[in-house]
Amino acid sequence: MRRLLVVCIVLLASPLMADTVLEDFAPPGDWTFFTDQGMGGVSTGGAEIAVIEGRRALRLTGDVSTENRGGFIQARKDLPDGLPAGTEGIRLRVRGNGERYFVHLRTGGTVLPWQYYQAPFQTGADWPEVDIPLEAFDPSGALLRATPRPEGVRSIAVVAYGRDHEAEVSVARIEAY
Structure with a gap:
């Protein structure tokens, strides 16, 4: 019984068992907005930190156009320390x-x-x-590893991509699990 108690305490105290909040959108907002216009595309939009239905959230809106070989808008946050060791995936609260x-x-x-x-x-x-498990992230090309390593991640972005559409997405929380 004593050994079982020690194992339970160790598991509960393990940092691998706890989720890590990467972003709860409290000030300051250090997200950067990008479009395909830097490559000749014509997509437009914006990103803001706003209170939506009582929750602070990143709100990404705009017109995504594949004209001129474009097709994206995004908001990106740097993660200079990577994701915590043992991260298995990313959890979002979205609408x-x-x-x-x-x-x-x-x-x-x-x-x-x-x-x-x-x-x-x-x-x-x-x-x-x-x-979203890390294994679900597809590399954009053959030169990249099949699955990103948590400690190697340097940024995370919320992206409207790949087809003509009106974008409206809000993210109220991002966690590593």
Whole structure:
């Protein structure tokens, strides 16, 4: 019985068992907005930290256009220390206009501007939690590892991407689990 108690205490105290809040959108907001216009695209939009239905959230809105070989808007946050060791995935609390959006991760190995790891998530009118395992992030090219390593992640982005549409997505919390 004593050994079982010690094991339980060790497991409960383990940092691998606890989720780590990466962003709760309390000030200051250190997110950077990007569009495809730097590459000749014509997508427009904006990102802001706002109170939405009583929750502080990042709100990404705009018009995504694939014209001129474009097709994205995004808000990105640097993670200079990477994700915590043992991270198995990213958890988001999201809502939006019912469209599919993406999380992009950049690592020390994503040297070129068009390199990233991408995973989709669906939005709706409520605020569900969405879990995205690191294994679900697809590399943008053959030169990248199959799965990003948590300690190698250098930024996270919320992205409207890949098709002509009106973007409206809000993210109220981001965690590493």
